[in-house]
Amino acid sequence: MRVRAQMSMLFHLDKCIGCHTCSVACKNLWTDRDGAEYMWWNNVETRPGTGYPTGWEDQEHYKGGWQRDKKGRLKLVLHSKGGGVAKAFFNPALPELNDYYDPFTFQYGDLFNSPPSEQQPTAIPISKITGQPLEISSGPNWDDDLGGSDIFAANDPSMEGVDDVVRAQMEEIERVVFNYLPRICNHCLNPSCLAACPSGAIYKREEDGIVLVNEEKCRGWRMCVSGCPYKKVYYNWNTGKSEKCILCFPRMETGQAPACAHSCVGRIRYMGVLLYDADKIASSAALPDDELLDAQLDMILDPHDPQVITAARAAGIDEGWIDSAQRSPIYKFVKVWGMAFPLHPEYRTEAMMFYVPPLSPVMSSIEQNMIKLDIPDERRDFELMDELDKARMPLEYLANLFTVGDSDRIRRVLRIMLAVRTYKRRQSVDGVIDEATLELIEEVGLTENMVEAIYSMTTTPTVDDRFVMPPYHREMSLEAIGDPLTAKGSTGFGTIKPPRRGP
Amino acid sequence: MHRRRQRGGERLRSTLLLFGLVVMSVFVAVATGSSSSPIAAQDASGADLYEANCAGCHQVGGEGIPGTFPPLAGNPAATDTEYVAVVITDGKTGAIEVLGETYDSAMPAVGGLSDDDLDAIVGHVVELAGGESEPDTPTEPVGPPESGDIDSGHDLFIGQDRFDDGGTACASCHTAGEVGNLGGSSLGPDLTGAYELLGGQAGLSAWLANPPAPTMTPIFSDRPLTDDEIADLVAFLADAPNQDRPSNDVDWFLIAGIAGLLVLIGGMAIAWRGPRRTYVETLRSKR
Secondary structure, three states: OOEEEEEEEEEEHHHOOOOOHHHHHHHHHHOOOOOOOOOOOOEEEEEOOOOOOOOOOOHHHHOOOEEEOOOOOEEEOOOOHHHHHHOOOOOOOOOOHHHHOOOEEEOOHHHHHOOOOOOOOOOOEEEOOOOOEOOOOOOOOOOOOOOOOOOOHHHOHHHOOOOHHHHHHHOOHHHOOOEEEEEOOOOOOOOHHHHHOOOOOEEEOOOOOOEEEOOOOOOOOOHHHHHOOOOOEEEEOOOOEEEEOOOOHHHHOOOOOOHHHHOOOOOOEEEEEEEEEHHHHHHHHOOOHHHHHHHHHHHEOOOOOHHHHHHHHHOOOOHHHHHHHHOOHHHHHHHHOOOOEEOOHHHOOOOOEEEEOOOOOEOEEEEOOEEEEOOOHHHHHHOOOOOHHHEOOOHHHHHHHHOOOOHHHHHHHHHHHHHHHHHHHHHHHHOOOOHHHHHHHHHOOOOHHHHHHHHHHHOOOOHHHHEOOOOOOHHHHHHHHOOHHHHOOOOOOOOOOOOOOOO | OHHHHHHHHHHHHHHHHHHHHHHHHHHHHHHHHHHHOHHHOOOOOHHHHHHHHOHHHHOOOOOOEOOOEOOOOOOHHHHOHHHHHHHHHHOEOOOEEEOOEEEOOOEOOOOOOOHHHHHHHHHHHHHHHHOOOOOOOOOOOOOOOOOOOHHHHHHHHHOOOOOOOOOOOHHHOOOOOOOOOOOOOOOOOOOOOHHHHOOHHHHHHHHHHOOOOOOOHHHHOOOOOOHHHHHHHHHHHHHHHHOOOOOOOOOHHHHHHHHHHHHHHHHHHHHOOOOOOOHHHHHHHHO
16 A cells, blocks of 8 residues: 545535636636636536537547556557657647637727717627637637537537437427536546656656646647646647646645635635555556446545554655545545545546536426426425436436446435435424435435535535645745745745746 | 747847848958958068968978979069069969979969058068078978878868867868768869869978968968878878769759659648638537
8 A cells, every 4th residue: 555645626516606716716826828828727617518628528539548458458548659759740639729719808999999880889809819800619618508509518528328318308498407517637646648748747746646747848749738638738839838737736835725716606616635545546547447436436545544544654644634634525525425526537547636416407397388397296395306317417417427427326426415405404494304304314325414514514614624725844845955044034935937948 | 829920030030130140240250350360460570471471382481392382582573572562462373484493383362461561571572582592591391291091181171080279171161072962162162173283292281281371371370280181181182183073963863852842742732721620610510
């Protein structure tokens, strides 16, 4: 057992309102620069939809992530070692600017300079790169809130396997449904961007598992851009280097949550430490598709287990980190309650950002101008509990996103969430919890204490509950190099120098 | 992408500007170099100037090298001030007869001399010409070893081997004989016939020991060639007229290569017309 620590984020999708505050916080903090206009280290996608860059989940097109070959070995989808050399100067799988978007602004001057006329003047969009007028047809959030769009939603690769009748229903205007999917870099345990980099510029930090691009070593080959199945590495045309989400490590090192998590209006994001067994990375990533998710979740170790604690200490993990791991909200959601899954585990990168799948309203039909829910009257109080197949967001779709197509796992999580909701409603509205509800809780495998814990972590968590930040002890590592007092009165530790364009 | 191209353009412009400045400064250095070089320093005596500019061939005492470079001492033509001045400023080629012997080599024009310098040199030459034909202290002409190695000379000529004192390889400015497919540079004259023109073994050796050409003097005055190097170069240059020059026939291989490239580029231009289809366009076309 080789214990390592990983900083993880959890997204409670049932709470996401799609306000994009996270994206803007990230943009303002990190990517408001020349060459980074089109980068959205954090973006929020409307689902079903094709996301950003358009169709990033279509790995037949973009060739990201890992695959299992016939002999059961792990191979990059992008290319073999020899193929990488052959394609060094032309990589057909590389997304182009138009697969992202031409970053644009509006010609606001037209609003002030237009001559008097009958119509209101309009500000046309112009490219921030060329300054020329643009006809925008795709981009981040271009399909925002367009759950039924026949280009984007209809072509969501995760809709594969969803019943044709259900798909047809989803396109009816009264039944259109969508939810939001915020995405950052998944800081994978088995990052394929790292494996694809010919310069060895990408590394995974030992102390917290953050995957970083060394801007000094990056030579702009852009194999990471193709290699990442989540398309979360971006090429900066100004510096000639690739960049990605850094999980706000400068903030975390000073005890603050990442900017996207901190600014989250819906408080859907949680931060915490997970301990995992690094010995199992290679073997668990090479398993057949249906064993992948279990294997990945099995790698996450119980931070209360004395054996794990001993092994963690032996691996040099700080007591403060072990303590943080024990209080980690991520550990509770992922392992204790089993409510959260990584995004697309079938990419075999062992993504370490977790998602609690969203609930959705029940399918309804319109009879005599009245909306009729497709639930028997006597079970109305229990909402979709027995009828999750009638949820507007098909379980198969969520399963394609989070559980490699296993919709029973999604069903289980949604039932837990419904049970907690029903229990708390009985408690606060009726004042009594009836037998049927107690039976329900037992049926989904919860106890009353667990219900309260899930409720308080979901609905009424404080900042300290949501963000359990481990102590980085940067002051100690600084002491190892020199006297920290030499930096007293100056801004920050060390110096920042802009990366130079590579040769 | 346009801004990138603009930036590239700016960088290209600044590179060109820098390159232009470098070229200009090189020209200025070359143009002013000869006048500021030590051999034409102000206040130098006629004897010093003679030694620096003329003695390489005509020897210090003006005795010349028999059969190669005509003597000045006792040479009646060299007593004529005007004639000497013209020869120094314009150079001299063609056969002349001096003291009963025929000389047929080339003397380059000596550049970068001020009027005062020229007067001083002419004065010294006329003095030599009018003086004893047998100087009191005849200087031994610098004699390189008789036999040099053609291959070593070739390597030195093209710069494959460096000159010991750091002189510039001959091929930087000259070509001669067979020095590879691309030949040497065409900045200076083709040296294929230099051996004969400069009077064979002795004349060429003397020339190389202290090259009197205005562009070579500043380079080689500080970085003289060693005797062995001179011998090797002389051997190579002596052999140069016998070597096969690359033919000037039409190079069909080159033409076929260019034609093939054009066909390839044309084919690609047809095969990949316009920008690649974006993912969204692919989705639209599926509909």
